[in-house]
Amino acid sequence: MTHDAAELGVGGSVWFQAGARQLGGAARIGLLDAIRATGSITGAAKAVGMSYKGAWDAIDAMNNLAGEALVLRATGGKGGGGTTLTPRALRLIETYRTIEHEHGRFLERAARLLAGGDRAEGTTAENADENADENAGQSGFERDLAMLGRFAMRTSARNQLFGTVTGIVRGAVNDEVSMALPGGEAIVATVTHESVEMLALGEGAPVVALVKATSIVLVADAADAARLSARNRLSGTVEVLRRGAVNADVSIVLPGGAVLAAIVTEASVEALGLVIGKPATAVFKASSVLLGAAG
Template identity: 45%
Template sequence: MNATRFFARMSLDTEVGTALSDTRIRLLEQIEREGSINRAAKAVPLSYKAAWDAIDTMNNLAPEPLVKRVAGGRQGGGTQLTDYGRRIVAMYRALEIEYQAALDRLTERLKEVNGGDVQSFQKLMHRMSMKASARNQFSGTVTGLRLGGIDYEVRIALDAQTEITAIITRASAENLGLAIGREVFALVKSSSVMLVADRSVKLTARNQLWGEVSAIHEGPVNSEVTLALPSGRSVTAVVTADGCEALGLRPGSPACAIFKASSVILAICE
């Protein structure tokens, strides 16, 4: 058997999914070093958009934000880690050392087993890894369950300030083993999110999250608009360029992200 070694590219999982990876930790370390998301992204390297997407995801999944925007930085503003973010980076690196040592012991043990094929095992682990394509990924706790015929209305608290509602089939609720207090993962495609800027507009959609436009990534037809929610989480929508202009969306302007309860996909990790 060819000499093969596992290398520690650790990811940290919560009850509702993967929250941290080596790339994200390196991004956090560069933010701490540079004080700028642009310079940090180049150092990793990541695109500016990919870096902000990663930050939004981490802040959404964590109990409290890891990264915050600050005013009055070296160039009029910047980005920095919170104390919680610094603790998470330190913990990750400490665990990574132990993780690598464990992998080295595992490699040696596999070599001792008849037919132990480290490379085949690596391929299996790679195939079992998966990521969700939904742009908006939240973790939360089930706070309400109401049966309505064949459907369940599920209320999920993302934090003390933010709650969303999902509608799933009774069979899905039973399959997931949903119960009050259970940690769940909520996924919402950015194409399912609509935006409004007028507080007087009345809509039937159950989920209406007011925030402030934090970023707009413009495309030739559609733009990707990210709202920063008061809790530090964020939600992203895909809006036509004309729609963006008609709503007068600009960084710093208030807007509401709206999506149907039926657009929320729930998942759990066992």
């Protein structure tokens, strides 16, 4: 009796891992690459099989997590072209593609070993090139890896903001963690002491703040916001206003470039007189902020 044996092969894909947690990255890098190729959000979204809104949400998340602009928004509405990537985004794509390339070379060598082929470690010239690549620009490469790890976080929170811890006030049960966004805005989070220890947070540590869009209250007048008890009050300008039958999806761009999304009722939009280009303040409690270790 004979059996047909399938040929043994080697396959795999690139992802990033932090401890026991596996991180992705390919989908968002693919979106950036599609924007570079098509020059528009609409074209890029179609190319990667994503909705237009989903693409913009991913871009806002990437810009916030990067702490700097990666995608420069074009004017002219939904169908407008001319969307471009910043040099930082272009380098990030190349970093990821380099990792993919080296991973592919590894799989090819592993496949040859399984097939009983060439077992050599590589030529002297090849090794010299690899050593040169390893020594050149290492700090920038490490920064790219940390950013790619932040991109791969899976969370239901619409708002993902990258920043740096500026101070921690210890408490018996909860700690108050202050962080600064790259644009200078400050966020305060109240989390358990155990969470601070688990995330190894300290002054200067990179951190990601997660805030649900439904946890944000909008105020049209910054002076009115100052009278509220919520610790976090971030003022900016209404950039996107998507209205529905009951609720509206509002995006506010902060002076430093970060974008905050809020879900409010249609009645609130009318009462506040919210329109694109009008100032507004996002207000949310410190207890509504979740923290994640970055990089």
